[in-house]
Amino acid sequence: MLVALLPGDGIGPEVIVEAVRVLDALAIDGLIFEEAPVGGAAYKEQGHPLPDTTLALARRADAILFGAVGDPDCDALERHLRPEQAILGLRKELGLFANLRPANLFPELANASALRPEIARNIDVMIVRELTGDVYFGEKGMRTTEAGLRQGYDIMAYDEGEIARIARAGFETARARRGKLCSVDKANVLETSQLWRDVVIEVSADYPDIELSHLYVDNAAMQLVRDPGQFDTIVTGNLFGDILSDLASMCAGSIGMLPSASLDKDGKGLYEPIHGSAPDIAGQGRANPLATILSSAMMLRYSLGRNEAADRIERAVGKALAGGLRTADIGGGATTRKAGDAVIAML
Ligand SMILES: NC(=O)c1ccc[n+]([C@@H]2O[C@H](COP(=O)([O-])OP(=O)(O)OC[C@H]3O[C@@H](n4cnc5c(N)ncnc54)[C@H](O)[C@@H]3O)[C@@H](O)[C@H]2O)c1
């Protein structure tokens, strides 16, 4: 079982190292790692954020463990050379259309949530975010209007095949959970969203056992803060899912806690924390590695068939938190390394 390690930029390498230490401590039979540069690190080394050799490794691997990309030094580069193009390119090239972003609260972190503990306590939602379409991948550019003004544009588009595919992922996810699916769109304004809603309803005919509801995205954001416990599974588009998952992370304590899986049609996956490279804290040993450690557990479960090892990691994270582990983002002073140590001690 080959795992491609793509640490990337900023805190990416710092959190990946801790996840690898946890995986090493489990001594999983046949698990091997191969590392490659990605993002700003790859641009600085090889002139491209997603070098061919890195993409080839990702294709060859059984699963990919990804840190984060993004480097302020690269923000002025032409868009196709910016670090973020690496993660977008991997998602597109590998067909990773289904992004699972679970947000649940470890009970010990009720006070770290931005919500009152009695409201935060109930959050246990899986956001199923479409990942290879939408405004992210439509035609985009800069042009000049007739009045001589610069105009930027990004086309938002989904075809019915793309919607049906992610809708099915949403229904299947809900079926394996508590049987409730909420589809989030902006059908009151956007044609893309009207088609989204129509197709989700069509697909629902195959899932009579699932309770389907619909929310506009603005209301969904409000409801997630008002009463996150009302949600089981949310299915939504690429842009809305990006925003709602960062929002949900603070309901669950911190963006440093939320893992993710990005899956293709056969279950091959890329696993990464939902956060970015956090340039504001990079190099200081202050990053919370738990989102990445929990992403490695998702990798073991979804792509490598090692459910027991995945359970062990998740239990160890819970025990470490119960034992008082707190990095700065969740109200403590533990370093990234100490956090890794605390999880390993509880395996
Ligand atoms: N998938 C990815 O690689 C990914 C995801 C999001 C953002 N980015 C990129 O990361 C860069 C920074 O973006 P941003 O600042 O908007 O978002 P970010 O997620 O990197 O950081 C947002 C805030 O959360 C904090 N934070 C994030 N992860 C943390 C962790 N593990 N522990 C403790 N605190 C943490 C940061 O310090 C910062 O204050 C940008 O270049 C952006 O494009 C990449």
Ligand SMILES: CC(C)[C@H](C(=O)O)[C@@H](O)C(=O)O
């Ligand atoms: C870095 C960026 C392209 C990415 C996204 O918008 O998908 C990030 O915010 C994420 O959530 O993984």
Ligand SMILES: [Mg+2]
């Ligand atoms: Mg994001």
